[in-house]
Amino acid sequence: MKLTERKRKILKVVTERYIDTADPVSSKFLAQAMGGKISSATIRNELADLTDMGYLEQPHTSAGRVPSPKGYRLYVNELMEHKTLSQQETDQINSALSGKMRELDSVIAQAGQMVSSIVSYPAYSAAVEKSSVTIQRYDLLPVDANSFIAVVMTTGSRVKSQLLHCSIAVTPDELPALANLLNSHFTGISGQEMGQKLMSLAGQLGAELFMPLSLAIEYASEVLDRSAQNQVFTTGQAQLFQQPEFQDLSKANELMGLLTDQKDTLPVLDENTSMQILIGPENVNEALRDASVVVASYDIGDNMRGLIGVVGPTRMDYAAVAARLSYFAESLTKMFGKNNQLPPKEDTIP
Amino acid sequence: MKLTERKRKILKVVTERYIDTADPVSSKFLAQAMGGKISSATIRNELADLTDMGYLEQPHTSAGRVPSPKGYRLYVNELMEHKTLSQQETDQINSALSGKMRELDSVIAQAGQMVSSIVSYPAYSAAVEKSSVTIQRYDLLPVDANSFIAVVMTTGSRVKSQLLHCSIAVTPDELPALANLLNSHFTGISGQEMGQKLMSLAGQLGAELFMPLSLAIEYASEVLDRSAQNQVFTTGQAQLFQQPEFQDLSKANELMGLLTDQKDTLPVLDENTSMQILIGPENVNEALRDASVVVASYDIGDNMRGLIGVVGPTRMDYAAVAARLSYFAESLTKMFGKNNQLPPKEDTIP
């Protein structure tokens, strides 16, 4: 059977109406919405065809029609009009982004919050490394006899630091030497390799050097660990309950679990794709089978990509979400691009 | 009317039974549970008294009895037997805590997760400053012509650092002088004061010094800001739905909102109290009126306190939660106490 222009039009109207009201769409409504030129009987014939073709579903005989996942897919790929945001909406996003923030984790977390509040669905947000992270550089700063600060910079120019306490006293003079040792032998390698290398040095160094060294390395490998298990932030879970499809606890519960306790199984975007829409059963994740996900990525520096996604019912407003999400992702890319690594910089103090 | 020993016993049994089954407790059950020596009719008389006194409630005539908030309060204050954890349970907690972790935020967040999974209710976790935080010390590390690393240490010995980019070149020789300036004039004061002081210096310094300085200060005040708005982590929200009282969406929804989007309004413990139980209407927060909160605190270094709380139905198992939470809090205090500021330290590399 051929998908005529009129069928496409009908599918589009059905989808948009259903997105709007969450009620199955009737032939009567369609006849009107399509201009009143054709009768509901004709529409019914078309609907029957579309149902045969798998684009529509009926919750039960004698209910209206609802788009199937296949229908949504066609809608998203071919029928959906790509919205552009209104001035007001871009302003809203821009002002949300204009706050000054430096630390990467905060930026990521906040981005999720903003998106969630803008699209009114739960959102998630993460940063993923393009390649594996290693330590690029170490600095050690003296504090007192038993403490010093370790500062490490990873590939991707993220800087982390921590106060370390050492039961054996460390004189400030020793620190530069230790730092040298670290920089020359413990950069560019994995946490495991660091551990091995450290062991091999165990015999050659006195305890007064070995101990602070091992502390610093322990810290460094913790930093690597933490950036490897890329942290996912989620927000706006409560928005789920606004949706009629999640009035049913059991459905909502599964998704909630995903959003709170198994965040790390949320869909990740393949590299080189800037946005992806996953509809219902297209999701690998069992818990997302009755939901849809829109996920976009943005660039952070050379070695990292940010990920930001929205979770909603299959009935979610794809056009609106996609438009907002892609604008948001682009803005973030620009923002990070400004100085090749960091969030917006204002040269004035507020 | 007097609260006889028998009445207390009955209240205790009612409460524990109700905590266990979530079903109103009948006189028949009580007669059996109390040893079968007295008849259900007698129990009914006693129940009527307890209801008059406000310790029990009836969902409707001809249902069994349920503890009122006042009843729970009495139970918690006087009737509850303080559990001690089994070997297995302490082992579980200890092994959960034994993972090595240094960064404060991660420790806090993880603590919440552990507690939530141990008690099977949603949990929240935060760190609060005992007094206002200021910067104690600055270090600046050269990176390249236009970048340097700023390292700041706050009161309470938390160290934060960030790579900063400056559009005007900064020579490495200038950094120590800048750091001196920062350490002598910009320590021990609030973010606002820093801003003012910076302004007053604006005229006296050339742009090549002023600009990196202002970047560093901007970063420092951001650090202060962030630690002022003490971040609250929540986990295990999905556990709410396991509870029969939150099968009703509207109840659950309100609580979910609190746990995801208004985390910062969750109850905070007064200083000097190590644990507190807030039952139903004792909560100031409207959304918590039908819920209970158990919150405990632990020490982190000199200037900080950790806070860890559990949110559940009023019917929550206070004895179990309180026991686990206080053990957990004590363990954390010990853990942080070890080196007066930091999480567990192992002198060996895994």
Add this chain to the structure above:
DNA sequence: CTTTAGCACTCCGTCCTCCAGAGTGCTAAA
């Protein structure tokens, strides 16, 4: 061949009613 009017049919959701079960409160006796 397509469109349309007409009509029978299906299914849902709601509203009632009915009824068993659980539990109480009260009374009167032990």
Add this chain to the structure above:
DNA sequence: TTTAGCACTCTGGAGGACGGAGTGCTAAAG
């Protein structure tokens, strides 16, 4: 003060009736 007995109340689930919404099909019209 305790207890047996009994009438009473309330809930929750099952069953049935019914209006409404919407469809599918047929047969006629374009």
